[in-house]
Amino acid sequence: MINRLSIVNKAYVNSIGISSLFQIGDSVDIVPRTNVYAVQREAEIFLGNEGDLKQYSFYSELLPKPLITEKIQTSFHHENPTIKVGAVKVISISSSAVVQFGSTNTISAETRVKHIRQLLSGNERKQP
Template sequence: MIQNRLSIVNGAYIDSVGISSVFQVGDSVDIIPRIKVYAVQREEEIDFGNEGDLKQYNIYSENLPRPLIYENVQTAFFHECPVIRVGAVKVTSISSAGVVHFGSTNTIDGESRVKHIRQLRSRNERSDS
């Protein structure tokens, strides 16, 4: 059960909020950001035409391991002051299913899957140009 509290943020300075990322002030029930990224970086501009099919990479479809929670944890909360107060926060970047959250929530379950390929020319090709 969520222990709702009032969230007061006097100032938030965020330079960048990226794909599938969340900045939230206030309560939520579930935050479940997801992102799948396929990035190719090349020294030379070449389009092979058959790239970008995520099904060819297991990283995008395999099951991610989840922690096994087998302990019986009992909690009790008493909020003497039912307010979350934040003077100011400065965030450079929230990226790739990242979360910045001021408030109460039940679940935050973020997932980011990135396949980054760098294709560099060989040393011989570099010295020929």
């Protein structure tokens, strides 16, 4: 990994969400992880037995990683070992996302979301 000096004159980030990162500078490994279980109901009903992620197998399944079979040869020449940024404006960084000015050896990000919407039927909506 090539270490460089990162200079950012001005940065504005409106929102950084769950397990996300805004970083100025180098790092070795970045491994953000997010598991989300969200239930949205039209009626205000709260059950006490919800939220056990073990009942959903996709939270624990191994994610496939891409296999790189090609031989890659790289060569780098940095006349100036500095990353210079005048200004950056970021509206939102969310759910295991990374915004970085610098070098990183490895980034391994993961987000798993189970979003359930439970809407009332037409008859249930009409009742007071």
